[in-house]
Structures are given as C-alpha cells and as structure tokens.
Amino acid sequence: MVPMKEKATSFDIAHLAGVSQSTVSRALNNSPLVNQETRDRVQRIARELNYKVDKNASNLRKQKSSTIALLLFEDPTSDDSMINPFFLAMLGSITRACAAAGYDLLVSFQNLEDDWHAEYEDSNKADGIILLGYGDYTDYRSKVAQLESQGTHFVRWGAPDAAHPGVSVGCDNFQGGYSITEHLIALGRTRFAFIGDSGNEAPEFMARFQGYTEALTSHNLYESSLQSDAVSTEEAGFDAIQGMLNDAKTNEAGLPDAIVCASDLIAMGVLRALRQTALKVPDDIAVVGYDNIAVSAFTTPALTTVQQNTKLAGELLVSTLIKAISNEKVEDFLMPAEVIIRHSCGAKT
Amino acid sequence: MVPMKEKATSFDIAHLAGVSQSTVSRALNNSPLVNQETRDRVQRIARELNYKVDKNASNLRKQKSSTIALLLFEDPTSDDSMINPFFLAMLGSITRACAAAGYDLLVSFQNLEDDWHAEYEDSNKADGIILLGYGDYTDYRSKVAQLESQGTHFVRWGAPDAAHPGVSVGCDNFQGGYSITEHLIALGRTRFAFIGDSGNEAPEFMARFQGYTEALTSHNLYESSLQSDAVSTEEAGFDAIQGMLNDAKTNEAGLPDAIVCASDLIAMGVLRALRQTALKVPDDIAVVGYDNIAVSAFTTPALTTVQQNTKLAGELLVSTLIKAISNEKVEDFLMPAEVIIRHSCGAKT
DNA sequence: AGATTATTTTTAAACGTTAATTCAAACGCT
DNA sequence: AGCGTTTGAATTAACGTTTAAAAATAATCT
Incomplete structure (x- = not known):
C-alpha cells in the first residue's frame, strides 16, 4: 500500500x-x-x-545531539488552556533562535509538583536544557542543584540569584517595577496600590514590588500605599481589587488613584472589577500591568504595561546555553524592561 | 571545575x-x-x-526514536508575540499526550512561505509528524503529498478533505457555526452578520460560515444577513465592524442585531469597536466568537463562543499518529464543537 | 630516477545499545 | 543413567554514522 x-x-x-x-x-x-x-x-x-x-547514528558517533530541551514549568493551579501567554511568546522566540543556531528543540511541560525528569542530557537526547518557569523556584532548587552537580548544561530563565545554582537570563523586574511606578508618579498620581504577591514564592513579583517600593519611597509616597496579594490570574486580580475597595470604604486613607499590577492578567481582572464600579479608568484611577501580553493592547482602556523583550530573551537563552555546552565561560544576563505607554495610565499622548 | x-x-x-x-x-x-x-x-x-x-544508541538499534515532531504553521503576517492562543492550548495538550504515551516532542515553527523541511522522519529524528496550522493549506498541499508518497507518517489538524492527502483530526466547524447561530436564533435575533473570511483561503472559517448560513436559511433569515471578510486578528475585527456600521447607515436594512465572528480575536475587535458607539452589547447587538481562548471569559461582556476541545484534540492527534506509525489503519476524526454560553449573546442564565 | 611531500581514498575502529543465537546448567521424567 | 525441556546468562551481530590511521596515488623536488 x-x-x-x-x-x-x-x-x-x-x-x-x-x-x-x-x-x-x-x-x-x-x-x-x-x-x-x-x-x-x-x-x-x-x-x-x-x-x-541518520541522526541517531550521527549523534551516537559524535556524542552530541544538536538538540536543546526546553522544560516549561507550569503553575499547577492553571489548567491546560490557561498557559501564560508570555511563555508562548518565549517559546516562539526560543524555537526560532534554536533553528537559527542549528539546534532542534524538545519541549516538555513539567508540573512543579511532579518529580520532574530532566534526564534529557543524561540520556544524550539533548545537549543542554533551558528551564523556563514563573514562580516558585524554591521547590525545585534541590533538583537544579542536582543538575549542576551532574555537570548538566542548563540555563534558567529568571533573575540572577546567588542562592540559586547555574547561570540565568532574566529581565530586570526591579527596574521594571521602578520605571512604571516612576511613570505614574510623573503623571501626578499619589496614592498607590500594588497587586501581586510580595512574598518569597514569586521572586519576579517580589522584585517588581521592591522596584515599586523604591520609587515610592524616593518620593515619600510609600507610607500611604497599599498592597494585596494575588497570583497571576485574571480572577485573582478581580478578587484582590474587590477586597481592597471594600477595605477602602471603612478606611480613612480612601481609595488609591493608581494601581500597579504584577502582571497583565491581574490587571485585566482589576479592570473588570473597576468596570462594575463608578470609578473611571484612568481618570479616577490608573491601572498598569506587566508583561505586555498580546491582548493587553485591546483591553478597555488599552493597558499601559512593562514589556520584557521576549525575542532577545529567547536568543540570549539559546546563545548562552550553546556557549555553556561548548564549555565557554558564561555569565548571568539581566535585560532591561521597557514601559509601554497606552491609555490605562492616563498619559496624554 | x-x-x-x-x-x-x-x-x-x-x-x-x-x-x-x-x-x-x-x-x-x-x-x-x-x-x-x-x-x-x-x-x-x-x-x-x-x-x-543512551537514547541515540537505543534509537539507532531499535530503528525508532519514540519522538514526534510537531510542525506549527504560522500565518506569516503574525509577529512573534501574536501566536494564536489556540495553538498554545493545543501545544500543551499535545505535549501532555505525547508524554503520556512515552513519546518526546520536537517542536518546530514553520513559516508558510518558507520551504519547510519536514525531514524529521527521513533522518530518523522522529517517528511521525503532526501538522498544525490555521489557514491556507493549499500552499503546501504539494509538500504534504510528497510526505505521503515518501511513506512518512503524519496527521494533519483540520477538517477531513478528500482533496488533501493523509489522515486528519479536526473539529466540526460547520456544526460549530451552525450551533452558535441556532443559539442566537433561539434567543430571538433576526438580523445577522458574519465577520470572517468566507473564501477558500481559510477552510475553517468557510466551514463556520457555511454552518451559519445553513442555520439562517432553515429559518428564512439568510436573505437579510451581512458578511464581511476579516483575518483572525483583533484589528481586522475592529476594522470589519467599522466598515459594516458605516454601510448600515446608508443602507435600508439597518443594523444587525447579532454578529457571529469567525474567531474570538475578531470578536474582541468587534467588542472594542462597539464600545465606541452607542450600541449596547448584548442588548442592542449580540456578539459571539469562536475558539474560547483564555481571555474570552474576561472580555466585557464575557464572550459567548464555540469551544474546540483542545485536550481531546491533542490526545486524538497523538494517538492517531501513533497508530499510523505502527501501521494500524487510521481514520479521519471530526470532533463536535460545543457552544459556551456567557453574556455577550444576551442569554438569560 | 628516486626520494619527499601533498593529495585523495580506503580500512577499520569506535559510539552504546538491542536482540537473535548459542551455550550451560538445572530439572523432571522414564 | 540417559534424554528432552526449561531457565538464565553469555556471545555476537547488527544499527548507520564519524574519524583516526593507514594506504594508495599524484605531484614536486633533488
């Protein structure tokens, strides 16, 4: 046949x-x-x-596979269809960077809770590994240490962290949080709130929060600011702002006039919650996000946010890893974050 | 060191x-x-x-790689960060299904315009290929025919098509278009418009349009309906509805009271455009989308849409391919589409 | 011509598995 | 004891490359 x-x-x-x-x-x-x-x-x-x-024969003989494995760590709370759009963008740029460098890309989704099997290099299926995940790295820190001790080549997406083994490529979340807060301050906002975890579980969020804090402090605006925890989902943002508005009623301080969200998804939830109130965005209250996901240009009003350069990030992750594979010296890389001004911050353009 | x-x-x-x-x-x-x-x-x-x-040695000896290659075809017009969220969901479920079946997944983005190299199976890097793409398959029909003639194992995402070689797994776009239109008819809407290509370039959209047409025809509502072309982006939806509203002013027929969009992205553009008018959604005009992408639950109002079961789709694609690899007889599979009722259709829940 | 050197090709040894075949021992039976 | 049968492990070919080393051929120089 x-x-x-x-x-x-x-x-x-x-x-x-x-x-x-x-x-x-x-x-x-x-x-x-x-x-x-x-x-x-x-x-x-x-x-x-x-x-x-025959790649198998060739790889066997050459003892290298010209393949990179991408391990995507998901928050176990998110369901299949709710993969963070930011990761998709990263996936796209990593794929392209790999192709350009003559590497194939093996993709594997890992649940943070699972006992993840990073045996790609052990079994010679990949020459190196890219770890990409949001959130709590502490859970698998020991695993990463194991990778390191095995001499596996890998690069981690995220902030450089002395306590964390291995090399990393990341975006400067502190500076991003700082810059966008400065932007709001420059627009005359004075009563701030931050929505997103400030704890250790989400290092990215914490760094953004610290940047936010730093900016406020330098303008003596920190005292009166609010903060509410939220994981990176639309619902969490919705719930968090609801709670904050309720508290504000019984509170002398009153409502904030600027809300800095730790992610665009959170900001979308905030926008939805505010739409159900009499408060107008951005006139009464400014809202900004973080990530510049695809839909953030199309919310009402369009979201002012912080962009991580995913194209550059993918290229950097891949090139750093390839260097590591060929045993060149590699260093952490921290990319600058860029504020994308749209309408939700109330800037006159 | x-x-x-x-x-x-x-x-x-x-x-x-x-x-x-x-x-x-x-x-x-x-x-x-x-x-x-x-x-x-x-x-x-x-x-x-x-x-x-050592996987290479093992694969070489066994003459199979336990790896599946996923070729993702993108619309060349979309930029890196605008990958269709639907594909991301598919990617997630395909990855999981592969892992469950003991296969690794090699991912490659292909530009429709590129001379894509589907040499994964030729070089024994993968045992089979999944083709996943939206839109115009005609461009690469000859390529697919070549795959077929080489005896490569592959499965295509999309509607079964006699003119198209190879086996396919897809979602019933005709039924989806039909069902959601019926839903709107049942809600008492009478003047319909469809936004999305009706031409041959986008077979999925065409099938949805045909389902829409069929539903209207059977209720004698087709005569007065409108249609406007749009590719699957927010901007295209925005522009298309703008044009339609302008035409409606000079037109006797008047405005439609229900708009069926060929994708959620289009529907989001439509919602944005309508928000700039005096028209209220869903009271004056109902809007429905297609795909149930992640953000569609969070638009204002929340979008009624048609869901393709991506989890099942991924599992089906993988299991069909694995069957094909082991030379079992395989058949096209057409999954039912499900209407997800939210608020933009005006249904009382 | 004979000796060197440069060029091209062949031979053969890996690479780390899997699996067919062979071998050896142990066991059950008359 | 002798003979088949079962069981467990060892030999030994592959699988299709790459590449070091050897060999053959051609070119260059005394």
Whole structure:
C-alpha cells in the first residue's frame, strides 16, 4: 500500500558512486579531504536518493545531539488552556533562535509538583536544557542543584540569584517595577496600590514590588500605599481589587488613584472589577500591568504595561546555553524592561 | 571545575553487577529472560550510578526514536508575540499526550512561505509528524503529498478533505457555526452578520460560515444577513465592524442585531469597536466568537463562543499518529464543537 | 630516477545499545 | 543413567554514522 522503499544509507550511495562509505560521509560533510569532483558526484547521488543522514547514528558517533530541551514549568493551579501567554511568546522566540543556531528543540511541560525528569542530557537526547518557569523556584532548587552537580548544561530563565545554582537570563523586574511606578508618579498620581504577591514564592513579583517600593519611597509616597496579594490570574486580580475597595470604604486613607499590577492578567481582572464600579479608568484611577501580553493592547482602556523583550530573551537563552555546552565561560544576563505607554495610565499622548 | 565524571554505560553496570552487558540491557527493559534477583541487583546499581540508557544508541538499534515532531504553521503576517492562543492550548495538550504515551516532542515553527523541511522522519529524528496550522493549506498541499508518497507518517489538524492527502483530526466547524447561530436564533435575533473570511483561503472559517448560513436559511433569515471578510486578528475585527456600521447607515436594512465572528480575536475587535458607539452589547447587538481562548471569559461582556476541545484534540492527534506509525489503519476524526454560553449573546442564565 | 611531500581514498575502529543465537546448567521424567 | 525441556546468562551481530590511521596515488623536488 505504501511505497516504503527502503531508506537509503551512506553505503548505498557509496556503492552507486563507486567510492567507499567513509568518502561519502566526508563528501556530505564538505570535508576538504575529498576532492571537488567526487564530492559533487556524491552529493548529487545523495540528493537523487533523497538521502538524509541518520541522526541517531550521527549523534551516537559524535556524542552530541544538536538538540536543546526546553522544560516549561507550569503553575499547577492553571489548567491546560490557561498557559501564560508570555511563555508562548518565549517559546516562539526560543524555537526560532534554536533553528537559527542549528539546534532542534524538545519541549516538555513539567508540573512543579511532579518529580520532574530532566534526564534529557543524561540520556544524550539533548545537549543542554533551558528551564523556563514563573514562580516558585524554591521547590525545585534541590533538583537544579542536582543538575549542576551532574555537570548538566542548563540555563534558567529568571533573575540572577546567588542562592540559586547555574547561570540565568532574566529581565530586570526591579527596574521594571521602578520605571512604571516612576511613570505614574510623573503623571501626578499619589496614592498607590500594588497587586501581586510580595512574598518569597514569586521572586519576579517580589522584585517588581521592591522596584515599586523604591520609587515610592524616593518620593515619600510609600507610607500611604497599599498592597494585596494575588497570583497571576485574571480572577485573582478581580478578587484582590474587590477586597481592597471594600477595605477602602471603612478606611480613612480612601481609595488609591493608581494601581500597579504584577502582571497583565491581574490587571485585566482589576479592570473588570473597576468596570462594575463608578470609578473611571484612568481618570479616577490608573491601572498598569506587566508583561505586555498580546491582548493587553485591546483591553478597555488599552493597558499601559512593562514589556520584557521576549525575542532577545529567547536568543540570549539559546546563545548562552550553546556557549555553556561548548564549555565557554558564561555569565548571568539581566535585560532591561521597557514601559509601554497606552491609555490605562492616563498619559496624554 | 565541573565534576564531569564519565557517563556510565551498560558495560560499567555489567562489570559492577558481575553479569554480561546484554543481561544489563535485558534487566533494565524488564525482560522476562532475566531472573528477578539479578534484575533487581542490576536496576539498583543502575540507579546508584544514575545511569540512563543512551537514547541515540537505543534509537539507532531499535530503528525508532519514540519522538514526534510537531510542525506549527504560522500565518506569516503574525509577529512573534501574536501566536494564536489556540495553538498554545493545543501545544500543551499535545505535549501532555505525547508524554503520556512515552513519546518526546520536537517542536518546530514553520513559516508558510518558507520551504519547510519536514525531514524529521527521513533522518530518523522522529517517528511521525503532526501538522498544525490555521489557514491556507493549499500552499503546501504539494509538500504534504510528497510526505505521503515518501511513506512518512503524519496527521494533519483540520477538517477531513478528500482533496488533501493523509489522515486528519479536526473539529466540526460547520456544526460549530451552525450551533452558535441556532443559539442566537433561539434567543430571538433576526438580523445577522458574519465577520470572517468566507473564501477558500481559510477552510475553517468557510466551514463556520457555511454552518451559519445553513442555520439562517432553515429559518428564512439568510436573505437579510451581512458578511464581511476579516483575518483572525483583533484589528481586522475592529476594522470589519467599522466598515459594516458605516454601510448600515446608508443602507435600508439597518443594523444587525447579532454578529457571529469567525474567531474570538475578531470578536474582541468587534467588542472594542462597539464600545465606541452607542450600541449596547448584548442588548442592542449580540456578539459571539469562536475558539474560547483564555481571555474570552474576561472580555466585557464575557464572550459567548464555540469551544474546540483542545485536550481531546491533542490526545486524538497523538494517538492517531501513533497508530499510523505502527501501521494500524487510521481514520479521519471530526470532533463536535460545543457552544459556551456567557453574556455577550444576551442569554438569560 | 628516486626520494619527499601533498593529495585523495580506503580500512577499520569506535559510539552504546538491542536482540537473535548459542551455550550451560538445572530439572523432571522414564 | 540417559534424554528432552526449561531457565538464565553469555556471545555476537547488527544499527548507520564519524574519524583516526593507514594506504594508495599524484605531484614536486633533488
């Protein structure tokens, strides 16, 4: 039923070209050890037979796979369809960067709770590993340490952390939190609130919060500011702002006029909650997010947010990892974060 | 600097366990040909050495890779950060289904315009291929035919299509378009509009449009309905509805009271455009989408839409492909689409 | 011509598995 | 004891490459 002609090997080509198999291998790898004429002949025949080198054999012999494994850590609370859009963007840019560098990409989703099997390099399926995850790295810190001790090559997405083994590429969350808060201060806002975890469980969020705090402190605005915890979902943002508004009623301080959210998803929940009140965004209250996910341009009003350069991030992760694989010296990299001004902050454009 | 102890091989274990190397292989593969006691001993030693079988050697010997390649076709117009969220959901479920079946997943983004290299199976890197893309399959129909003729194992996401070679798994777009239109008709809407391509370039959209048409026709509502082309982006939806509203002013027929969008992204653009008018959704005009992307629950009002079961889809794609790989007979599969009722349709819940 | 050197090709040894085949021992039976 | 049968483990070929080393051939120089 299916044609299924036997897959051609280098021996077949050698036979047809009247040379030895090793010459075929050399010719196909453009080795200078084989002269032009035979090289052309071999390559032509290979093309005619639609020959492709067997990657398993090649990898086995070369003891490298030209493959990178991407381990995506999800928050176990999120369901299948709620993967953080930011990761998707990263996935896209990592894929492209890998392809450009001649590497294939193996993708694996890992649940933080699972006993994740990072055995890709152990089993020679990948030359190195990219760890990409939001949130609580402490759970698997010991695992990462194990990777390190095994001599596995890996790069971690996130902030450099002395307590954390391995090299990392990340975006400067402190500066991002600082910059966007400064932006709001410059627009004349005075009573701030931050929504998003400030605890240790989410290092990114904590850094953003610290940047936020720093900006407020330097303008003597920190005293009166509010903070409410929320994980990175729309619902959490919705709930958090609800609680804050209720508290504000019974509170002397009154309502904030600017809300800094630790993620766009949270900000979307905040916008939805505020829409059910008499408060107008941005006139009565400014709202800003973080991540610049695809839909943030299309909320009402369009969300002012902080962008992490995912394209650069992917390229950096891949190039750093490839350097590590070839045992070059590698260093942590902290990318700057950029404020994207839209309408939810009330800036006049 | 790095410990870098030599990677253990099955010979090392054999030596330590005092058995032959082949016995080690058998023991680790739980072959009944080796007795319980030696098996345990071998497995214990393997664990202690943190031994992992070399996949390249294993694959080479077994002539299969236990790896599936996922080729994601993107619309070349979309930029990195705008990957269709639907694909992300699919990616997640495909990854999980692969893992559950003991397969690894190799991911590759392909630009429709590129000369895509589907040589994963040729080079024994993957046992089969999943083709996942929205939109115009005609461009690469010849390529797919080539896959078929080479005896490559692959499954295509999309509607079964006699003109299209290979087996497919898809969601019933006709039924989805029909069902959601019926839902609106049942709610008493009478003047319909469809936004989304009705042409051949987007087979999914066309099928949805045909379902829409069929539902209207059977209630004698088709005559007065409108249609406007739009690709699957928020902006396209925004522009399309703007044009339609302008036309409606000069038109006797007047405004529609129900808008069926070919995707959620389009519907989001429509919602944004309507928010700038005096028209209230859903009171004056109902809007429904298609895909049930993550944010559609959080638009204002929350979007009524059609859900494709991505979890099932991923499982089906993977299981179908695995069947094909083991040369079992496989058939096209058309999954039912489900209407998700929220607020934008005006249903009283 | 004979000796060197440069070029091209072949031979053969890995790479680390799996699995068919072979071998050896132990057991049950007449 | 002798003979088949079962069981457990060892030998030994693959699998399709790459590459070091050897060998053959051609080119260059006394």
